[in-house]
Amino acid sequence: MRRVILAPGADLDGFRRAARALVTESVAPDDVVFEDDGTASLLPEAQIAEAPPLALPKTVPPIVKDVAMHRDPERWALLYALIWRVANGERRLPEIVADPLMHRLHIMRRNIGRDIHKMHAFVRFRKVEGAEPERFAAWFEPEHHILRAVGPFFRDRFGAMLWSIHTPDGSILWDRERLAYGPPGRPEDAPAHDGFEEGWREYYGAIFNPARVNPTAMRAEMPKKYWKNLPEAELIPDLVRGAASRVGGMMDREPTRPTKREPRAALAALDAGARPRTLDELAAMIRAYEPPQDFSPKAVIGEGPVAPLIAFVGEQPGDVEDLEGRPFVGPAGRLLAKALGEVGIDRDACYVTNAVKHFKFVARGKRRIHQKPSLGEIKHYRWWLMEELTLVRPRLTVALGATALTALAGEAMPLMRSRGPARFETNGLVLPGFVTVHPSWLLRLPDEDAKAAGYESFLRDLAAAKDEAQRLAG
Structure with missing residues (x-):
């Protein structure tokens, strides 16, 4: 039995080196165990020379890259099973979604995509009081090892700011020139609130449509585990409880004929120049349109x-x-x-x-x-x-x-x-x-x-x- 030790998290480079060496030596998936323990990637029983790259279909590397970010400890064994089978003649395996291995890998890829989407949507930066120059920080708890996958998004979206995102797995830091990744953070590394949030809560309460309240859909789009990071979340219970009475008041008022509104009118309540920063914010604008x-x-x-x-x-x-x-x-x-x-x-x-x-x-x-x-x-x-x-x-x-x-x-x-x-x-x-x-x-x-x-x-x-x-x- 071969034992492969990889660094914690998404040690993609270490896995690639190990997979090349294992395939070159004809080591079957059942004869290898992958472990994460924080040391450098290695095959302890023998020092193996760098193996040449494997000739894999173009569909395989994206699967490996995505699933490597998953937190499931079995991910490396599953990915090696994919590489082994493809390297041994099953070239069309990635296209067979009914295969049990591919089915599980596709589910894991979807999990990664959802986690990346949630981080894009629910990270909230807050101003660090007293920092010179002005700096912002956020705390987030991703489900998977996605920091390096989301870093470029926040760099491109908030490139004019100095900011940091702290998570239990590591930190992302942007100084307007270079994107860097640091050690794990703590919730107290980011402020609990800032002055901007009061205005945001007023806006959120103003656009909340009581006639379209669907708590199940709300929890699906904005799971409760993320509410502690969102300033508007504290308003939701009261808004939902008062939805029925607000709808009744709307029905009692004089009906008006719906008019066509240009989509840009949806931005009128926002600060000048503001635009949706996330797909969730954009979706809220679209849903508010009649x-x-x-x-x-x-x-x-x-x-x-x-x-x-x-x-x-x-x-x-x-x-x-x-x-x-x-x-x-x-x-x-x-x-x-x-x-x-x-x-x-x-x-x-x-x-x-x-x-x-x-x-x-x-x-x-x-x-x-x-x-x-x-x-x-x-x-x-x-x-x-x-x-x-x-x-x-x-x-x-x-x-x-x-x-x-x-x-x-x-x-x-x-x-x-x-x-x-x-x-x-x-x-x-x-x-x-x-x-x-x-x-x-x-x-x-x-x-x-x-x-x-x-x-x-x-x-x-x-x-x-x-x-x-x-x-x-x-």
Whole structure:
């Protein structure tokens, strides 16, 4: 039995060296034990020369990189089992999501993506009193070893500040020039409150919509374990308790006709120049918007990891998406997931959203029939979409269909002539893009031959988009 000792946390370099040496020596997964004990990475029984890199499919390194951040002590054994099987002939194993090993690894990757998203959303910086020059600090308790994965996000988002984030695993420090990682911190390393929070609590209470209170959904989006870090959290119990009476007061007042509001009006209550700093803040703005009467009042927010390889933008939620509150879960979404699997794109590693955030329909009996959004409606939602993509930061943005293309380009464009690589602009940045059809178009084709030909063409587009995204990622 071989014993491999790795440094605590995400010792990716140590694991790679050990995995190369083990595969070179033909050591099977059942004959090796991985341990974390804080020493340098080594194979104690013998000093092994640096082994050459392994020729692995492109889909394997991203899995290894993500799962290495997981806190499960079995992660190294699971990753070595993946590498061993791929190196011994199972080259398509990463694409077989039904395989028990891949199923578990995909769940672990999703856990990492959620943890990164939660840290992006729920870190709250507070001003350090008396610090010269002005400095901010935050305390956070991530579930996994994600510090080095989130550091660049906070550097890019708060580059003009001096700040530090302290966690039980380590610290991140930014001095406006260099990002550094330090030893574990303590809660008292960050202030418990600061003067800005009173104004923020007043704003949060003002935008709280009692007619849309859903405590279960609130806890899913903002788990209670993070409330101690959030100044607005102390208001939530009283706001929820008073929601029923506030709704009654709203119903007793004179009804008003809903009016179309430009999305920028959602920022009017914020301080001048403020913009959403996180996807959760953006989602709150979208949910607070009351769409026209021919739209469902329920907003469907995009979902997926931040900084993905690919973001897919569709038209608008359909009937199923509106009922479930998630994008791309209806027939078109299932067809997209099937096509992504066939070209080797991990659906869970992509970000998916829609250009229009509410379902537009006409009621016919008990059925709700989809209605295509107008050009004005597409442009009306465009600000939110571009803010969303600015926060998500995908390597490649794929427009699915004409509505998505119009929203991303800012003007009506011919879909079929635009099909292929593209460039979109948002907030002064240029987004590399790709244009293809919406999967719902494939479902509407008149006969099976046309559907088969359309689907093969769609697969070629997705494969080309995958290659372009990987090229951009380097």
